[in-house]
Amino acid sequence: MLSLDLFLNAIVAGLLIGGFYAAVSLGISVTFGLLDVANIAHPVFVILGAYTAFTLNSAYGTDPLVAGLVFAPVFFLVGVAVYQFYYASFERKGESPLRGLVFFFGLLFIVEVALSLKFGVDYRLIEAPYIGESVHIGPVGIAFRLLVPCVVGLLMTFALYLFLGKTFYGRAIMGVAQDSLALRLVGADPIRIKTLAFGLGIATASVAGALLIMISPVEPSIGRAYIGRVFAITVLGGLGSIGGTLTAAMILGVAESLTSTFSGPSWAQAVSFGLLLLVLAIRPAGLFGR
Amino acid sequence: MMRPLIRTRRRIGAASAPVIARSRTGGAARVSTWTRTALAGALVAAVALLVGGSAMAQGAKPIKIGFGMALTGGLAGNGKAALLAMQIWRDDVNKKGGLLGRPVEFVYYDDQTNPATVPGIYTKLLDVDKVDLVVSGYGTNLIAPAMPLVMERKLLFMGLFGLANNEKYKYPRYFQIAPGGPDPAGAFSEGFFELAAKQSPRPKTAALVGADAEFPQTALVGARHHAKRLGFQVVYDKTYPPTTVDYTPIVRAIKATNPDVVFVASYPPDSTGMVLAASEVGLEPKMFGGGMVGLHFTALLTKLGAKLNGIVDYGFWVPEPTMKFPGIEAFLQKYQPEAVKAGVDPLGFYLPPWAYAMMQVLGQAVEGTKGLDQQKLAEYIHAQEFDTVVGKVKFGADGEWAKSRTVTMQFQNIKGSDADQFRQAGKQVVVYPDELKSGKLIYPYSAARK
Numbered sequence: 211m212l213s214l215d216l217f218l219n220a221i222v223a224g225l226l227i228g229g230f231y232a233a234v235s236l237g238i239s240v241t242f243g244l245l246d247v248a249n250i251a252h253p254v255f256v257i258l259g260a261y262t263a264f265t266l267n268s269a270y271g272t273d274p275l276v277a278g279l280v281f282a283p284v285f286f287l288v289g290v291a292v293y294q295f296y297y298a299s300f301e302r303k304g305e306s307p308l309r310g311l312v313f314f315f316g317l318l319f320i321v322e323v324a325l326s327l328k329f330g331v332d333y334r335l336i337e338a339p340y341i342g343e344s345v346h347i348g349p350v351g352i353a354f355r356l357l358v359p360c361v362v363g364l365l366m367t368f369a370l371y372l373f374l375g376k377t378f379y380g381r382a383i384m385g386v387a388q389d390s391l392a393l394r395l396v397g398a399d400p401i402r403i404k405t406l407a408f409g410l411g412i413a414t415a416s417v418a419g420a421l422l423i424m425i426s427p428v429e430p431s432i433g434r435a436y437i438g439r440v441f442a443i444t445v446l447g448g449l450g451s452i453g454g455t456l457t458a459a460m461i462l463g464v465a466e467s468l469t470s471t472f473s474g475p476s477w478a479q480a481v482s483f484g485l486l487l488l489v490l491a492i493r494p495a496g497l498f499g500r
Numbered sequence: 501m502m503r504p505l506i507r508t509r510r511r512i513g514a515a516s517a518p519v520i521a522r523s524r525t526g527g528a529a530r531v532s533t534w535t536r537t538a539l540a541g542a543l544v545a546a547v548a549l550l551v552g553g554s555a556m557a558q559g560a561k562p563i564k565i566g567f568g569m570a571l572t573g574g575l576a577g578n579g580k581a582a583l584l585a586m587q588i589w590r591d592d593v594n595k596k597g598g599l600l601g602r603p604v605e606f607v608y609y610d611d612q613t614n615p616a617t618v619p620g621i622y623t624k625l626l627d628v629d630k631v632d633l634v635v636s637g638y639g640t641n642l643i644a645p646a647m648p649l650v651m652e653r654k655l656l657f658m659g660l661f662g663l664a665n666n667e668k669y670k671y672p673r674y675f676q677i678a679p680g681g682p683d684p685a686g687a688f689s690e691g692f693f694e695l696a697a698k699q700s701p702r703p704k705t706a707a708l709v710g711a712d713a714e715f716p717q718t719a720l721v722g723a724r725h726h727a728k729r730l731g732f733q734v735v736y737d738k739t740y741p742p743t744t745v746d747y748t749p750i751v752r753a754i755k756a757t758n759p760d761v762v763f764v765a766s767y768p769p770d771s772t773g774m775v776l777a778a779s780e781v782g783l784e785p786k787m788f789g790g791g792m793v794g795l796h797f798t799a800l801l802t803k804l805g806a807k808l809n810g811i812v813d814y815g816f817w818v819p820e821p822t823m824k825f826p827g828i829e830a831f832l833q834k835y836q837p838e839a840v841k842a843g844v845d846p847l848g849f850y851l852p853p854w855a856y857a858m859m860q861v862l863g864q865a866v867e868g869t870k871g872l873d874q875q876k877l878a879e880y881i882h883a884q885e886f887d888t889v890v891g892k893v894k895f896g897a898d899g900e901w902a903k904s905r906t907v908t909m910q911f912q913n914i915k916g917s918d919a920d921q922f923r924q925a926g927k928q929v930v931v932y933p934d935e936l937k938s939g940k941l942i943y944p945y946s947a948a949r950k
Contacts, residue, residue, distance in 0.1 A: 219748075300895065323572070326576075333799055343781065344780040353776075353777075357775065425745065427768070478741065
């Protein structure tokens with residue numbers, strides 16, 4: 211049943227969902243890849259982003275993407291606060307990152323329960339004119355519901371890449387990841403830089419959440435399904451590499467899509483994680499890791 | 501700096517000497533022997549009073565009904581609505597003086613739609629909370645883990661929307677309120693395939709798809725059976741992980757096999773995903789639907805709106821003229837304002853009437869046997885026919901309905917996303933069986949989408 215049509219569509223679908231996965235994983239790429247903070251609560255911040263987009267969409271009919279961008283500065287501040295607390299409780303005392311994992315697990319559940327209490331547990335969807343519409347280019351059909359998140363994911367990755375490579379604070383973040391003592395010697399405060407980076411990671415969750423609710427309905431506990439995926443993508447791409455995260459997300463997306471189409475959807479995630487194990491066995495630092 | 505929790509130093513042979521206890525706050529308290537004796541005596545007296553008192557106040561002692569319920573997680577939208585309906589029943593019963601003259605109380609915990617929590621919850625309910633009766637949480641996946649425990653303790657167990665949970669055990673004290681009948685797995689798909697087989701020209705090929713979970717897998721077993729029995733050729737038969745994000749590749753693969761009918765067994769997130777993907781990919785078989793849970797929820801009815809038109813789904817109760825059982829309107833009028841306040845499904849057509857009916861059966865059995873003996877209750881429920889808000893209920897030997905009353909319905913003429921349109925008849929039309937039919941099937945699927 212190997213038809214070219216189906217094959218092309220599967221590749222395209224995989225790339226589209228890969229762009230979305232990249233958007234969700236960017237935050238982890240920054241906080242875990244660069245700062246070594248095992249922020250396992252990141253997916254629940256994505257869900258929080260989905261709910262804030264939903265709130266604006268229900269109340270004012272705002273496009274979810276606009277809502278995601280509007281709330282990004284708020285999420286930034288939340289990230290700053292979370293990092294300050296984390297730093298004061300764990301990093302300053304020299305605890306290993308794995309100790310902080312417990313803190314983030316707790317944060318995950320607290321935010322999840324808060325969402326359940328505030329919004330209830332029914333599935334929420336948003337309305338936008340492009341949801342349900344698709345465009346056809348030859349044999350390939352592309353749904354806007356998946357195209358928009360992919361494009362935004364690519365833009366976010368590119369923007370973050372430029373920020374980290376070209377701006378002072380961006381390079382300071384890369385610097386703190388490499389050697390925070392050296393950074394102190396050139397006059398930047400590593401703690402301030404790390405706070406900024408963590409806030410940035412959480413800010414991406416606001417936009418990623420808006421993209422999530424475009425694709426599928428959300429309820430407070432669905433974040434847990436993403437924990438495995440986002441860490442797998444970050445590790446596969448290589449810790450510390452934003453481009454690596456995007457590449458890994460695309461690879462995983464295409465692997466899932468091809469398996470779903472030709473072999474059977476049950477195997478999709480097994481294939482993705484199998485790929486991860488294979489790559490790590492050959493290249494433990496990940497595809498583009500330091 | 502934290503002190504060690506409690507450190508007591510007792511000098512041997514100095515029984516009358518004061519006992520010094522160091523508490524966490526660092527203070528030291530002297531507790532004399534006289535005080536200890538007085539405290540012990542008071543404790544004994546209190547216990548005696550309680551035991552004696554409870555014997556006297558037996559009439560006011562509440563009947564405790566215990567259960568787990570999905571209050572968070574994927575099925576919580578329904579679970580919370582069911583809880584509300586059960587609480588309405590409890591309040592109705594208590595207003596009339598309770599059961600056997602005793603007030604009814606609930607003891608319940610959130611099972612988080614996570615089957616792993618269920619054995620622990622029911623053990624706590626039975627051993628710590630010492631409930632008198634147990635009923636189930638919502639859904640096949642959450643009933644299954646409780647079965648071994650209730651069977652071991654020989655308890656009566658009322659099941660709320662479990663698909664074939666008792667098929668292997670044939671436990672005589674289990675009763676399930678959804679009208680699946682003696683072949684519940686088949687009931688989900690019987691109407692779908694029977695209707696398909698009656699169409700002319702007769703559709704030949706079928707695609708079957710569902711999530712990797714207990715309910716969808718069981719429903720698919722029934723679907724395969726009916727498809728084979730009626731001579732359909734199955735061209736696609738695969739399952740997907742419930743955490744799938746994008747259903748487009750799956751729908752494309754189905755479309756590539758060119759099936760005449762597509763049967764989907766899914767839970768709310770995947771039901772939505774499949775409907776959206778089918779709409780985008782342009783999957784238009786002659787009949788589309790199956791056992792798609794969640795499409796009846798108000799939130800999805802309103803958001804998916806016209807995209808639902810033409811889908812043939814199962815149903816238990818819909819607001820059609822052929823299903824106006826005595827008491828159902830009164831129940832919905834009580835339920836709907838409370839639901840809005842509680843932030844749960846405001847229409848309440850899908851699960852709440854059944855949760856209420858389940859408790860009605862239990863309550864009538866307690867009154868009928870004049871007691872809480874699990875064996876007598878089970879025998880009574882097997883023997884009687886009950887009058888409930890969902891009509892007359894009669895159970896068979898395996899605890900399912902003696903005769904199936906699962907209907908097959910089709911979404912028709914839905915326009916836009918206004919929730920009120922669903923209060924009237926004509927949007928969720930019953931197309932099978934003939935006894936409850938309230939409209940005609942629009943075939944093929946594409947005709948209903950115009």
